[in-house]
Amino acid sequence: MLQKNATLTRNAQNRSKMKRPNIAVTQGEIYYREIVGMKYLGGKQRLGKHLAPVLHEIWENNEDLNGYLEPFCGSLGVLKNMTDIDTKNIQANDYHADLIQMWKEVKVGTFKYPTSISEKEYLEAKQMKSPNAHKAFVGFGMSFGGRYFGAYSQKYLNGKKEDFCKEMVNSLTRTAPKIQNVKFTNKDYRKLTPKKKLIYCDPPYAYNKYPIKYRREVKKYDTFDNEEFWEVMRKWSKNNLVVVSETTAPDDFVEVWNQKRYRSAAQSAKTRFSEKSDKPSETHTVEKLFVHKSNAKRAQLDN
Numbered sequence: 001m002l003q004k005n006a007t008l009t010r011n012a013q014n015r016s017k018m019k020r021p022n023i024a025v026t027q028g029e030i031y032y033r034e035i036v037g038m039k040y041l042g043g044k045q046r047l048g049k050h051l052a053p054v055l056h057e058i059w060e061n062n063e064d065l066n067g068y069l070e071p072f073c074g075s076l077g078v079l080k081n082m083t084d085i086d087t088k089n090i091q092a093n094d095y096h097a098d099l100i101q102m103w104k105e106v107k108v109g110t111f112k113y114p115t116s117i118s119e120k121e122y123l124e125a126k127q128m129k130s131p132n133a134h135k136a137f138v139g140f141g142m143s144f145g146g147r148y149f150g151a152y153s154q155k156y157l158n159g160k161k162e163d164f165c166k167e168m169v170n171s172l173t174r175t176a177p178k179i180q181n182v183k184f185t186n187k188d189y190r191k192l193t194p195k196k197k198l199i200y201c202d203p204p205y206a207y208n209k210y211p212i213k214y215r216r217e218v219k220k221y222d223t224f225d226n227e228e229f230w231e232v233m234r235k236w237s238k239n240n241l242v243v244v245s246e247t248t249a250p251d252d253f254v255e256v257w258n259q260k261r262y263r264s265a266a267q268s269a270k271t272r273f274s275e276k277s278d279k280p281s282e283t284h285t286v287e288k289l290f291v292h293k294s295n296a297k298r299a300q301l302d303n
């Protein structure tokens with residue numbers, strides 16, 4: 001939750017006395033931000049704990065499923081809340097080679113956590129050969145809004161003390177014990193051939209005022225074919241239970257859950273501010289979960 005500094009509630013004031021506040025400064029206004037996890041463009045660090053109970057319920061209601069798969073795992077905002085389900089078969093996949101290398105090393109404890117990253121070190125990391133775990137740490141954790149090598153974040157603090165490196169270290173060390181039973185893979189989702197899995201898909205959003213583009217290389221952005229994505233989801237839905245996070249879906253997919261949410265503080269100024277105004281936009285997107293209509297009954301929720 002974000003709160004304007006001018007109207008800080010007593011709770012927020014007390015919280016800020018208790019420990020150093022986590023402050024995001026943008027265009028002259030100060031927002032307090034919950035410390036929720038790794039910065040990642042389009043990541044579900046906040047929403048993950050609300051989505052996980054829904055996925056747990058679907059898992060528990062469908063005993064024929066024999067594993068859990070996230071084809072677009074990103075910063076594990078959702079997955080890290082799912083690793084307590086009763087299966088040995090949990091797979092986290094993402095096409096980002098550096099990111100997956102980082103998760104593999106964090107999992108087994110071989111990752112070397114940096115203590116600080118200067119701008120020079122940031123630029124050096126950008127040139128490193130992939131796959132490289134350190135490159136992911138720097139490229140996501142030290143970039144403004146978690147946009148892979150978007151811009152060196154320490155520059156945007158207007159002199160305030162926020163240690164992005166330490167936050168990233170804390171986030172990864174908190175995640176490590178939760179992913180000991182996870183198999184990490186680095187594939188394009190179209191190469192996966194899942195069967196009898198609960199699959200949670202959080203693809204790059206199709207219908208967004210400011211579409212988020214992902215990239216694995218530091219120079220060019222990838223394009224994501226959304227029609228093809230839904231076609232693959234139809235195919236997978238024949239022998240899996242596929243749940244998709246999106247704001248809209250084709251007609252043969254039904255909504256099983258939704259929650260209104262406000263835009264994340266971790267998004268860049270460009271995505272949070274309208275061109276005409278220097279105020280943060282109050283618009284919100286409605287986060288929804290969809291399943292193919294053939295699976296609607298299996299994904300029915302009790303509440």
Ligand SMILES: C[S@@+](CC[C@H](N)C(=O)[O-])C[C@H]1O[C@@H](n2cnc3c(N)ncnc32)[C@H](O)[C@@H]1O
Pocket residue numbers: 040041042043044045048071072073074075076077078093094095096187188189190202203204205214224
């Ligand atoms: C919306 S983000 C997922 C966020 C994630 N749920 C989290 O909490 O951080 C979408 C992810 O899809 C990945 N991605 C994009 N295209 C992909 C593809 N063709 N195959 C696999 N992963 C892809 C991106 O690297 C990114 O991590």
